[in-house]
């Protein structure tokens with residue numbers, strides 16, 4: 001795709017997305033067209049479509065922002081294509097989606113602005129996206145979907161559980177990647193979760209799940225997961241991970257369950273002969289929210305290249321906390337806990353310009369932390385995080 005084509009696609013999308021209520025209208029119009037022109041496509045989606053709409057617009061926006069970076073976009077689309085096999089989608093479904101998206105875009109773009117050149121640019125862009133996804137799906141030899149049986153459910157905080165599953169066959173994901181998951185109590189509502197352990201030959205996998213207030217799926221996982229139930233998992237996605245030959249030091253920053261993909265990477269690195277220096281900052285609201293410090297303490301104590309610093313926004317535990325003392329006390333290998341907003345704390349301890357950075361947490365935590373680091377002089381090309389949808 002040449003830069004003019006990319007510019008035309010981006011400008012039209014941004015014009016619609018920038019309007020008051022534009023993203024919601026675009027998503028509603030897209031799904032309305034898709035479901036009326038291709039009624040069978042409705043079966044791929046959940047009954048409740050509200051969070052689906054939000055995700056769609058964020059996913060389009062994420063893709064369009066990377067149209068000029070094929071080295072990053074094409075692997076992402078290929079992963080997405082492999083993951084979409086879990087729906088049983090066929091090439092004709094991609095045509096249905098592309099046609100409906102273009103129809104929705106045209107509907108909300110000024111008639112005078114939607115020229116023939118723009119129409120062709122959208123055709124070209126959507127064709128590249130669809131072809132990349134279809135090709136990757138067709139070439140893939142791993143299963144479209146894995147079945148995992150829950151073998152352990154452990155409550156670690158009031159609203160956070162650790163779930164261990166055994167997969168029907170091993171999944172060869174890279175530590176730091178994430179997978180889409182469907183639980184039996186929420187059919188067709190796939191959500192991304194990050195394995196908290198590296199892949200293993202026995203197909204054992206662990207997830208940390210926090211119930212998001214008002215969410216459709218996460219409170220159901222936290223409240224209703226039972227031993228023996230079966231979850232479905234799609235193909236691995238994402239580009240976090242520490243390459244074997246990396247020379248730059250690493251800075252890892254996480255909050256809440258964001259620790260999962262980072263501790264998986266640290267566990268994988270602990271099996272290697274040499275590693276770059278890594279400083280992990282692990283954050284939570286209260287000191288008692290730092291639920292995984294025991295594992296991190298063991299990793300830090302055994303691996304001299306790893307430094308772990310706990311950070312909490314509040315210095316005290318909430319009144320309802322039944323435990324006593326600070327969870328990090330008595331744990332070897334950990335730096336003393338710091339207090340403050342994690343992005344601000346880490347940025348204040350810089351400079352970190354000699355580091356590769358990974359940030360994992362809620363979308364707002366990732367964005368705030370990234371902003372703080374950039375304001376402190378960090379170059380964006382060295383900062384990595386998963387897509388925020």
Ligand SMILES: Cc1cc2nc3c(=O)[nH]c(=O)nc-3n(C[C@H](O)[C@H](O)[C@H](O)COP(=O)(O)OP(=O)(O)OC[C@H]3O[C@@H](n4cnc5c(N)ncnc54)[C@H](O)[C@@H]3O)c2cc1C
Pocket residue numbers: 051178191192193194195207208209210211212213214215216217218219257260361362363386387388389
């Ligand atoms: C790459 C990736 C990896 C992820 N890994 C994990 C993981 O390992 N463990 C885990 O618990 N979750 C993880 N998530 C988040 C998870 O996929 C769901 O988005 C989250 O559980 C909410 O789903 P829900 O159905 O309960 O909420 P929804 O019904 O989808 O959303 C309800 C409301 O909550 C908001 N919301 C959604 N997610 C969050 C959030 N994280 N923080 C604050 N508000 C939010 C939405 O904007 C919406 O307003 C990951 C997300 C991504 C993108």
